[in-house]
Amino acid sequence: MQLIKSYFIITFFTLFSITFFGQVKSIGLPDVRNYKRNEYKGGTQNWNIGQDKNGNLYFANxxxxxxxxxxxxxxxxxPNHTSVRCLKIDDSGKIFVGGYNEFGYFKTNNKGKLEYxxxxxxVDKNKIKIIDFIWKIHTLNNETIFQSFARAYILKNGKLSILKAPKRFQFSFVVNDKLYFQDVEKGILEYRNDKxxxxPNTTVLNNTEIWGMYSLSKEKILIxxxxxxxxxxxxxxxKPWETEANNFVRKNNSLGGAIINKKFIVLNSVLDGIIICDFNGKIIQHVNRKKGLQNNTVLTSFIDNKNNLWLGLDNGIAFLNESSPFTYFGFSYDISTVYASVIHxxxxxxxTNQGVFYHAWNNSFKEDVFKLVEGTTAxxxxxxxIDxxxxxxxxxGALAIQGGRVTHIIDTKGYxxxxSMPNHPGYFIGSNYDGFAIFQKxxxxxxxxxxxAGFDKSSNSFELDDSxxxxxxxxxxxxxxxxxDLTRFITIKxxxxxxxxxxxxxxxxxxxxxxxFQTNNHFFKFSKEQDLFYEDKNxxxxxxxxxxxxxxSEDSQSNLWYAxxxxxxxxxxxxxxxxNVVAPFSNLTGNLVSSYLSVNTIDSKNIFIGLTDGLAHYDSELLNNFVTKPKAFIRSFSFPGDTIVLGNNQNKIENIRIPYSSNHVRFTFSSPIYENLETVEFSYQLEPFDDKWSNWSTIxxxxxxxxxxGEYTMKVKVRNSYGIQSEPSTLSFMVSPPWYRHxxxxxxxxxxxxxxxxxxxARVKMKIRKNKYYETIEQRRLYLEKESKIRQEQFDLEKEIEKLKSDKLQIKILAKDKELVNNSLQVVKKNKILNGIIHKLKEIDVEALxxxxxxxxxxLNKSIVKEVNTDKSWKDLEKxxxxxxxxxxxxxxEKYPTIxxxxxxxxxxxxxxxxxxxIAEIMNISTGGVELARYRLRKKLGLNKKENLIGFLMSI
Incomplete structure (x- = not known):
């Protein structure tokens, strides 16, 4: 498919270099597309049609x-929600509109939206209370004229002036850059310099309404x-224009028309659709409800920038693809699936699947239907x-036809x-349901x-050579x-x-x-001499x-048609x-009859192609701009809080910035392609979000x-039904970061x-300094602790030494005390002995001596008494x-004050x-007195019987 597109692009640029001329075909009907009111969600009547520079269409509804x-x-x-009866688009893109008691213009704002x-x-309401309907709008010589029945409102340089009707205006028209009004009393009036x-001689039309005026030449104006x-x-x-077209208008009434490329006239009718005639008044086409329109009353007609025809109907809108080299014979001509065609x-x-139908070839195809050949209904x-x-x-069976009917049945089998048979003049072979049969002329x-005999298979695909x-x-x-003898097959392989x-x-x-013989696009021929197939490289x-x-299939002009x-x-x-020509036939895709390629080439201008729903007529010489390169538009760009419409804007909108909170964006695409809309496809890429272009889609x-x-660029391209791709359309915008990523x-x-x-x-440095300080302090502390520990150890050692000395001294003291006690006890004993001696001496009777x-x-007694009285050993001991x-x-x-x-x-x-x-000896009491004293001491010290008194005293 990509190769076909490449091949076609070459064809396209070849065509594009030629000046195109519009052409309306007299054979068949153009493709008709109806838009019902439920599609465009509007009212029934469509009064006027216009198109802007971007190809968008506008309808006064x-x-x-x-x-x-x-x-x-x-x-x-x-603003007053009334009907729009007319519109006009000027070169600046303003869309002027007129309705009941209202007229003005729509213009795109800086966001591409239409503002009214x-x-x-x-208008001075004190002087003109009712404006009435504005029926026509014209732009001419820097003036914009809004015409109602009573007057015309002329806008020039931002100022509005009023032109009153002499009696009552009907309608107005621009012909050859001149503006004409029809007045019901004065006839046709030319507007020049505000007057x-x-x-001359136009008052004869005062008793009728003029709905259209067109120039057929410098001297002729069609009314x-x-x-x-x-x-x-x-x-x-x-004077009346006595033509075939005039007869139609008189019969069906007319609501104006349009001119196609200065060659053809479109005439709208009230009762029977439209006709297209040439400048001689000969009807070329007639399209009505029976032939595809949804309504027979045509209020307006418009030729778009591709010479296609748009019709504003009394109920709906219709599109006629007049620029196409194809026209069709379909249901309106009473034919269905076509398997073959021929002129005879x-x-x-x-x-067809219903029989054989015929239509006069030399006469106009305006006639409504093909006729059935009698006897062929099957x-x-x-x-x-054949000959x-x-x-x-x-x-x-095999049927002979003459004069619109079957003259006789040649054979009753289905064929x-x-x-024709080579080497057998006058003989023909026919493929029937049971094989093959021989016929003679x-x-x-x-x-x-x-x-x-000998073979019972058959199909429509067979050929004969010499052997x-x-x-x-x-x-x-x-x-x-x-x-x-042509009676049987002698060999079958x-x-x-x-x-x-x-x-x-x-x-x-x-x-x-x-x-x-073709397989995978490789073509072979058969060599009888070598009994083999060989490829034809060319x-x-x-x-x-x-x-x-x-x-x-090869046609009569040696063209090769392929499916x-x-x-x-x-x-x-x-x-x-x-x-190779492919693009023009893409419209026929899906409508060809499977396994029955039917192409009947009469000449380069008349080629008939069989379809599942009728017959297509193709004029290969009709070079037209139906193959022009399409344009893609990013129609709108929406995000929460706002929508930017780009389809109307003549200039690109730059510096689009959206907040991060609105990063949900929506794009709509469009292309002013109106032929075969169902096959128009879009492809897009959001850079740098998408790595590649999307697949083609009709969405x-x-x-x-x-x-x-970040910054984004949306790119979109369109591909029309002929496979032509547009140049990408781009839109750049920026998503602002959130505040925390701004x-x-x-x-x-x-x-x-x-x-x-x-x-x-600074904190680290401070910490380092502080750590160094604390480290110094710590070192100092450790040093002091170490020194203190050493000192303490030294002190403890000294204390230990002191203790040892003290213990040693204590031991010595205890020893001394023991010794002293012993000595004291010896003294006590000595004194006791001495006191005993004194008592003994007293017992001696000195008188006897x-x-x-x-x-x-x-x-001796005095000496002993003196020794006893002067002995201070006990007192020294006690002290x-x-x-x-x-x-x-x-x-x-301190602990026991009462002791x-x-x-x-x-x-x-x-x-x-x-x-x-x-103790008894020292205290000079008996041992029982010591025990009593010990008991009293224990009681005063609060000791129970189990506690050791001496141990308690040692703990104090």
């Missing part, structure tokens, strides 16, 4: 102004009236002229077709001779040799492939008198860049080479959601990062004990681990 861009319809009502500006507001000048017909104004004289004795015959596979005799291959016409009959059946071919490379056989055809090369074909994928193409023979809407911020935000982030880095750096002895005894155990006695006294000195002494003795006997 009962419900307002309607715009059509080829993809969608848009409605623009007037009322000019009726400039009206009557045209179209509602009821009186057509008139010609020439040499200041009005001044009639065009077509073989499936008709073919209709051929000047018309033969129909019909389900009922597919007939071919006689003075009485074609005569059945015999059925060929064999070749039949294509399914995907194989049969090579069959006839006996010399089935062939499934022509070459080891290619399986299956695509088609069988005869080109330039030679039989070719013919294969012709089809190298063409899709695989399934049928091929592929339900489509049609042709290699047009030009001198000694062929030119003209595309949405994107959650676009990231440039300023990033600047703030950058500054914050710098500040953060600085603060972090001599003086010397008495003196000696007295002296020493108190000094040694001062701290203990202090703590004991007595005697009990303190007892505690000290107990602490010294003295025995009860020793």
């Amino acid at each position: 009962n419900n307002g102004l309607f715009q059509f861009d080829g993809s969608s319809w848009r409605k623009y009502p007037l 500006t009322s000019l009726a507001q400039k 009206l000048y009557p045209l 179209i009236t509602l009821e009186k017909g057509l008139f010609m104004y020439e040499n200041n004289t009005v 004795q001044g009639n065009l015959y077509v073989a 499936q008709s596979w073919n209709v051929q002229v 000047n005799e018309l033969i129909c291959s019909n389900n009922r 597919f077709g007939f071919k 006689t003075g009485n016409g074609l005569v059945f001779k015999n059925q060929i 064999y009959l070749w039949l294509k059946k399914d995907e194989s071919i049969y090579k069959m040799q006839l006996s010399s 089935k062939i499934s492939q022509l070459s080891p490379k290619y399986k299956n056989i695509g088609s069988l055809q005869k080109i330039d008198g030679k039989i070719y 013919l294969s090369a012709l089809f190298k860049n063409i899709p695989i074909i399934n049928a091929l 592929f994928d339900e489509s049609l193409g042709v290699l047009m023979k030009q001198n000694n080479h062929y030119k 003209s809407i595309k949405e994107y959601t959650n676009l990231r911020e 440039f300023l935000a990033f600047m703030i982030y950058f500054i914050l990062i710098i500040v953060g880095i600085y603060l972090i750096s 001599d003086d010397s002895t008495k003196f000696q005894v007295s002296k 020493h004990i108190k000094n040694v155990h001062f701290e203990f006695l202090k703590r004991l006294k 007595s000195p005697r009990e303190l002494d007892l505690s000290t003795y107990l602490l010294m681990n003295m025995s009860t006997k020793e």
